[in-house]
Amino acid sequence: MAPALNASGYALLLSIIVLQLSMFASCTESVIQPKLQKLFGTAQTAAAQTKLLAMLDMAINIPKLKFEILSYRIPEMDEPGAADFAKALISMAAAGADCSPEWIAAVRKYFVLNVANITTKLPNVWGKRQAFPALRRMVFAQLVKSWLTRMQRQLPQHLEDELQQMFLELYEAHRVVATRKGIMEYFHISKAGGSSWCHAAKNNGCRAQIYEASFVCQIKQFDDNVRWLNGSFHRGLTGRYTRWGTWGRAIRRHTNFTTCTQRHEFAALMGYQYFSNEYTLHEGFDDPENVGICPQFFNVIIIRNPRKRLLSHLKFVIFQMKWDYEDDKLFNRTYWGTDSRFWDKFGPVLVDNYMLRGMLGEKVYHAPIGSLGAPEVARACAILQQYDLVIDLEEGHDVVDQVMELGVGWPHTLREIHDKDSAKAGAWLNLNYGDYLPRDLDYLYDRQKLDMELYIFGRVLVRLDALLLSVVKSLGAKPLPWLDFDRLHGNPHATLCGLLRLGPRLPNSTEERWMPNEFQSRVNAEMQAARQAGVVAAAERAARGDAWRALALARMSDRAQ
Numbered sequence: 001m002a003p004a005l006n007a008s009g010y011a012l013l014l015s016i017i018v019l020q021l022s023m024f025a026s027c028t029e030s031v032i033q034p035k036l037q038k039l040f041g042t043a044q045t046a047a048a049q050t051k052l053l054a055m056l057d058m059a060i061n062i063p064k065l066k067f068e069i070l071s072y073r074i075p076e077m078d079e080p081g082a083a084d085f086a087k088a089l090i091s092m093a094a095a096g097a098d099c100s101p102e103w104i105a106a107v108r109k110y111f112v113l114n115v116a117n118i119t120t121k122l123p124n125v126w127g128k129r130q131a132f133p134a135l136r137r138m139v140f141a142q143l144v145k146s147w148l149t150r151m152q153r154q155l156p157q158h159l160e161d162e163l164q165q166m167f168l169e170l171y172e173a174h175r176v177v178a179t180r181k182g183i184m185e186y187f188h189i190s191k192a193g194g195s196s197w198c199h200a201a202k203n204n205g206c207r208a209q210i211y212e213a214s215f216v217c218q219i220k221q222f223d224d225n226v227r228w229l230n231g232s233f234h235r236g237l238t239g240r241y242t243r244w245g246t247w248g249r250a251i252r253r254h255t256n257f258t259t260c261t262q263r264h265e266f267a268a269l270m271g272y273q274y275f276s277n278e279y280t281l282h283e284g285f286d287d288p289e290n291v292g293i294c295p296q297f298f299n300v301i302i303i304r305n306p307r308k309r310l311l312s313h314l315k316f317v318i319f320q321m322k323w324d325y326e327d328d329k330l331f332n333r334t335y336w337g338t339d340s341r342f343w344d345k346f347g348p349v350l351v352d353n354y355m356l357r358g359m360l361g362e363k364v365y366h367a368p369i370g371s372l373g374a375p376e377v378a379r380a381c382a383i384l385q386q387y388d389l390v391i392d393l394e395e396g397h398d399v400v401d402q403v404m405e406l407g408v409g410w411p412h413t414l415r416e417i418h419d420k421d422s423a424k425a426g427a428w429l430n431l432n433y434g435d436y437l438p439r440d441l442d443y444l445y446d447r448q449k450l451d452m453e454l455y456i457f458g459r460v461l462v463r464l465d466a467l468l469l470s471v472v473k474s475l476g477a478k479p480l481p482w483l484d485f486d487r488l489h490g491n492p493h494a495t496l497c498g499l500l501r502l503g504p505r506l507p508n509s510t511e512e513r514w515m516p517n518e519f520q521s522r523v524n525a526e527m528q529a530a531r532q533a534g535v536v537a538a539a540e541r542a543a544r545g546d547a548w549r550a551l552a553l554a555r556m557s558d559r560a561q
C-alpha cells in the first residue's frame with residue numbers, strides 16, 4: 001500500500017513539481033560544457049595546451065588549403081558555397097565572433113540547406129552525398145579553440161540551446177549521408193586493427209565479396225593488396241620467392257578499375273556494402289598532391305600509434321617468413337641479428353612512415369627511404385580530416401564503441417573481436433621474436449616522426465568527433481531513429497550493416513526510391529570465384545597448421561622427457 005498523503009503533503013508535492021518544471025523551463029541543463037571539459041579541459045601543462053592549440057589551428061586551416069593550393073584534393077570544397085562558407089567562418093574568427101550566435105546560425109544554415117533537416121524518417125534519396133566532414137571538424141576546432149581561449153573554459157549559458165541544435169544538425173548530416181552512400185571503403189593501415197574491422201563488418205551483416213578466416217575483405221578486382229617487401233632483395237638473399245614482394249616495382253594497380261568513378265560503379269553494381277583497401281589511396285597518378293579518398297564512398301580509417309604499428313608489423317613479417325620457409329636454418333640465417341640496414345633493403349615501406357606512404361598514393365608508397373617530409377605530413381593531415389570516420393585504436397573500447405554505434409550504426413563493435421595475437425602465434429611456431437627484431441629498433445622508432453605527427457593530429461580529430469557524438473548521444477540522438485536500435489543487439493542479420501543498410505545506389509540512378517536491395521542474397525560470379533579460392537586456401541592453411549601443431553606437440557614432449 002502506498003502511504004496516503006494528507007492535504008499539506010499534496011501541496012508540498014505539487015509545489016516541488018511546479019518548482020522543478022519552472023527551473024527546467026528557464027534554463028536548459030548544460031550538456032556541452034561537461035563534455036568540453038572532459039575531452040579538452042585536461043591539458044595540464046602550458047606546453048600541452050600550446051600543442052593542442054596548434055593542432056586545432058591546423059584543423060581550422062585545412063579547408064582554406066583548397067583555395068590557397070589549388071591542386072590539393074578536397075572534394076567537399078568544390079561543392080557550391082563551400083569556399084564562401086569557410087571564408088565566412090575564418091573572417092568571423094578573425095573578428096573574435098566565432099561561437100557567437102551569428103556564427104552558430106551560419107553553421108546551421110549551411111548544413112541544413114545543403115545536406116538535410118532533422119527527421120526521424122528515412123532520408124530522401126536525392127540529397128547530397130557529401131557530409132562535409134572537413135568543414136565540420138573546422139567548425140568544432142573553432143568552437144574548442146574559443147572555449148580554451150576567449151571563453152576561459154566556460155561555455156556561456158545563453159549559447160547552449162542553439163549549440164545543441166547545431167550539434168544535432170551536424171550529426172544528422174553525417175547520418176543521412178552515410179545512408180545515401182551505402183558502401184564503406186575502409187582504409188586498412190596494416191597492423192592497425194584492420195582484420196578486426198572487417199570481422200566487425202561481417203558481424204554487423206554487411207555484404208562483402210568474401211569473408212575468409214584472415215578477414216582481409218578486399219575486392220579482388222581492385223588489387224588493393226599490400227606491397228611490403230623487395231622481392232628481388234629477398235631472392236638474392238635466400239634464392240626464394242616471397243609473398244608481398246612487389247615493393248618498388250608495381251607502380252600501378254593491376255586492375256581495370258583505376259578511378260574513383262570506376263571503383264564506385266563496380267562496387268555498386270555488385271551490391272557490396274563493405275570492402276577494405278590495404279594498399280594506398282586513389283588517383284593523382286602523376287601528381288601526388290591530387291591523391292585522396294574517393295568521395296563516393298563512406299570512408300573510414302583506423303589510426304594507431306606508429307611505433308606500436310611498426311613493432312607489430314615487423315613481428316608479423318618475421319612470423320610469416322618462418323611459416324613460409326619451413327626451414328628453420330634458412331630462417332635463422334636470414335633474420336638473426338639483423339638491423340635497420342637489413343630492413344631498409346627488405347621492407348623499406350614498413351620502416352619508413354608507412355601511414356603517410358599509404359595515404360599519399362602509389363608514387364609516395366614506392367618512394368625511396370628518407371624522401372618524405374613536412375609537405376607530405378600536411379597533405380596526409382588534409383586527407384585525414386576528410387574521412388567520414390576516424391578511429392584511434394589506442395582509445396579504449398568505450399570511445400570506439402560510441403563511434404561505431406553512432407557513426408556507422410554497428411552495435412557489434414571491436415570489443416567482441418580478438419583475431420590476432422602475435423604472442424600466441426609466436427609460441428605456436430616456437431618463435432622468440434626478440435632474436436629476430438632489428439637490434440637498433442629505437443633508431444627505427446625515431447624514424448617514424450612524420451607518421452607520429454599525423455597520428456597526433458589524428459587524435460585531435462578523434463576528440464573533435466567524440467565531442468559531437470557524446471553530446472548528441474546525451475541528447476538522445478540515434479543512428480536509425482525509425483528503428484529500435486537496442487533491439488538490434490545480438491542480431492547481425494537485423495543490423496544489415498547499420499547506416500549502410502539500404503545498400504549502394506548508382507550515381508545516375510533515376511529510381512525515386514531506394515534501389516530494392518536485390519543484391520542482399522544473390523551470390524554473383526565474382527563472389528563465387530573469390531569464395532571458392534578462399535576455401536582452397538583455407539584447406540591448405542589448415543593442413544599446414546596441423547603439421548605445425550604436430551611438430552609443436554612433439555617438441556613439447558621431447559622437452560618433457
Ligand SMILES: *[C@@H]1O[C@H](CO)[C@@H](O)[C@H](O)[C@H]1NC(C)=O
Pocket residue numbers: 112113114115116117127
Ligand atoms: C530544410 O528545410 C528548409 C526550410 O524548410 C529548406 O529551405 C531546406 O531546403 C531544407 N533542406 C534540405 C536539404 O532539404
Ligand SMILES: *[C@@H]1O[C@H](CO)[C@@H](O)[C@H](O)[C@H]1NC(C)=O
Pocket residue numbers: 230231232233236247248249345
Ligand atoms: C630491391 O632490391 C634489389 C636488390 O638488392 C635492388 O637492386 C633494387 O634497387 C631494390 N629495389 C628498389 C625499388 O629499391
Ligand SMILES: *[C@@H]1O[C@H](CO)[C@@H](O)[C@H](O)[C@H]1NC(C)=O
Pocket residue numbers: 221254255256
Ligand atoms: C580487364 O578486363 C578485361 C576484359 O574484360 C579482362 O580480360 C582482364 O582480365 C581484366 N583485367 C583485370 C586485371 O582484371
Ligand SMILES: *[C@@H]1O[C@H](CO)[C@@H](O)[C@H](O)[C@H]1NC(C)=O
Pocket residue numbers: 332333336
Ligand atoms: C641462430 O643463429 C645464431 C647465429 O649463428 C645462433 O647463435 C643461434 O643459436 C641460432 N638460433 C637457432 C634457434 O638456431
Ligand SMILES: *[C@@H]1O[C@H](CO)[C@@H](O)[C@H](O)[C@H]1NC(C)=O
Pocket residue numbers: 506508509510
Ligand atoms: C549508369 O551509367 C553507367 C555508365 O556510366 C551505365 O553502365 C549504367 O547502366 C547506368 N545505370 C543506370 C541505372 O542508368
